[in-house]
Amino acid sequence: MNMQEQESCSTPGAYWGKAGKSGGHHLLCYHSLDVAAVGVALLRQSPSLQQLLRKALPDCTSEALEGWLIFFLALHDLGKFSEAFQSQRADLMQLLRGRTPDPGKPYTLRHDTLGWLLWKQRLEKQAIDEEWFGLDSCDLVEAGGLDWWMKACTGHHGTPPALGRGDWKQHCNAREDGSAVDQFIGSLFILVPRKLLAEIASQLEAETFAQASQTLSWWLAGVVVLADWLGSNQSYFPYCATPMPIGEYWGHAQTRASLALAASGLTSRPSAVREFSDFFPGITQPSPLQAWAINVPVSSEPQVHLLEDVTGAGKTEAAMMLAHRLMAAGLADGFFIALPTMATANAMYGRISEVYQQLFAGDASLVLSHGQSRLVEEFATSILPAIDPEADGRQLDETAGARCAVWLAEHGKRSLLSPAGVGTIDQTLLAVLTSKHQCLRLLGLFRKVLVVDEVHACDAYMQRVLETVLTFHACAGGSAILLSATLPERMKQSLLNAFARGRGCSSAPQLSLDAFPLATSWRDCAARLDETPIATRDAVKRRLAVRYVSDESQVLSVIRDALTAGRCVCWMRNTVADALAAHAHFRDELPPEKLILFHARFTLGDRLATEEQVLSRFGKGSDAQRRAGKLVIATQVAEQSLDADWDLVVSDLAPIDRLIQRAGRLQRHPRDVDGNRLLDPATGDQRGVPCLWVFGPEWVENPAEDWYKRTLPRAARVYPHHGQLWLTAQALQKGEIALPDDARFLVESVFGDLGEVPEALLASSGEAEGQALADRSEGQQNTIKLSSGYTADGTEWWSDARTPSRLGEATVNVILARWVDDTLEPWNHHDERRHAWAYSSLRMAERQICARWVETDPERESVVLAALETLPDKGKWSVLLALEEQAGRWVGRALAPGKDDEASRSVLWRYDVEAGLIREKTPAGSG
Known part of the structure; x- marks a missing residue:
């Protein structure tokens, strides 16, 4: 192509790509290059992304890899080269092309799908005839490998493009639009010579390339969405309608892309190896689990670690130390901590806010560096700031600005994109559910250490979805750390097998030890599991008395007596309605400053205020004056990862794993007889033997069918497996629990094969187990499939607001x-x-x-x-x-x-x- 031909095809300037309602527009060719420039900037700053792309495109030069990405990213808005799309702004069509739109081509098919049609029905044949990708162009096209790149790039609205939607000529002016597309692609060949594309295409057999691209497409789709959003930010990419040579504009786009990416808070570098004392100077003697995390071998392969230990063993600190070592070894660029509830996620912010920055060289994003009261606003401005939504009513589909603004409005989503993130497990599960923008969540988890806390809290549906997360995460080279007080063996094995499938293995080796506490690690398909029994410090060994009562008046009496004696109490109830009923008993007896109701039916602002109140009055640093005579009535929001403790804990009967968690809030921190914190934990708690009171139906060896429902009718729907509840009540009749000694037996006797359910409860238990199998099946049905690639393929993709990350009530x-x-x-x-x-x-x-x-x-x-x-x-x-x-x-x-x-x-x-x-x-x- 000579210079005159280059100049003639350099600026297809009759097509607008971005437009604001108050005037001004950005040429489509320029927006396309903006997005390509962001993608290249991201590639240059992310060795991990380079590594991922090289799985599909091995043995190519960096120049060829960048060129390949530029070419396909620049085609993401190919569908905007259509009469139908351009006709949305008749004023701009008149300005740019001197005519009015064709009324016979209304905008009825979104531009992402239009782009796919143009590729399949027009450009694919052209690519073969003109040998865009060298002599192997025909083989690449016929094997379908290039289709996965185009599906990922055109599917940048958060869902794959719709397939089989008519003829491209129904929506395009075949002559004008076809010529503009040819002109634009000719411009791209100035920036990306065909020989670079041919270099990529010649590296692999066409079938091998297609298979690798199919898997890669899940993460590539996220890269395109992210690049489109950043490339649509007018703060960095101002509208430009002035024609100029393509090379000149490309230089501007690259400069702006570097600035936009630097300001986004998306990139960081892990710090070099540091000592445990650097992160936690207040811990003079690491716990046995923490010592294990300091010394366990860290190989160069993606790996999964499952840590089971008692409350107070320092699981969070152990996980952060292990995450740091994985990052320092080059296995990850950041971390994400997934927790079961908003309350536990909020509490985790405070626990690691002073630690996370040390995991990074230089400044990482400030997602975690704030108090809970500033959670929303600082979090919302720290990662990928929202862009102008371009509220133009004449554009029928959502603009990139509008999509970005809506998606980022929920602050929890941003944590997935941050190098250091904390959020609910729902944000993690949505990465593999057929929900809009799941690809962006999946990209957010890419090359992070995924830490899942309180993993036992997953029900059958959530566990199945989490297994898919682990499979995808391992496939992309990610590592995972799973934390729990105790896990049933079947659940542990399923989670390990899921990670192994992502590494290309059929399953992980079988578990062999039933010790507790226990650290289980797996790194290599050819290696066995490493199962390491963990010692327990005397300070966290606990022997709890258990009082099982079925008379609610007795519960009310023991609470009143404790409050009169100046003790603090928490009554954990199984439903909001039961919590409200309990609150009604004390509302007129206690002044407002001595009674706190804590459940999920408060606004976020009021919940955050209540959490701060709970942690201030009953947290680790609280004293007798703040604690004395105060009562908290809470639901499950208080049972996990909340670093608070009470002198007395009362709980409704719940499955044994939940009761163990709730008991972890009973005399959690060593205190003197008045409730003041002891500076020397070795002194031992001075409040007497901790006693967990459990309120449930009367204990009988042969219960009636409605044994549980008669006493706790609302909770009967929350915990439908009444056989497990009876087995839990049976275990409590011993009158005491020794931790950690009894933990494994208690869990397996309720959830494993050690317990026998009474005949009257078999029907409800069988129904609950059948429902759990159905829930697993629904989890399987709702999740994306690694082998299917980024394609709709008849599957409905929901809005993330409607996607079920948990089952139960809508x-x-x-x-x-x-x-x-x-x-x-x-x-x-x-x-x-x-x-x-x-x-x-x-x-x-x-x-x-x-x-x-x-x-x-x-x-x-x-x-x-x-x-x-x-x-x-x-x-x-x-x-x-x-x-x-x-x-x-x-x-x-x-x-x-x-x-x-x-x-x-x-x-x-x-x-x-x-x-x-x-x-x-x-x-x-x-x-």
């Missing part, structure tokens, strides 16, 4: 607002409205709230509609509950589903900062 995000005069304000205040809405949200069962109440007053309804526009999702996946103050109570209406075929019904709700969101009783026939 829930909805409810956002509370309050009427202030004639305006509607978020329940929790913040100077930035988007943060205020985040603080004002909570989750509710859809059977209780399914949709917002439409105001009968037109003026008020217009205010509500305006408020919806300020929500991150515009109210699409959430319900706005507007509250009004009436006689000192904040109440508001929402719609609940009708029974059977009945219409939705109005329900009145009350929000109380002490009790949370409560259904308000209304007179019969009202509402």
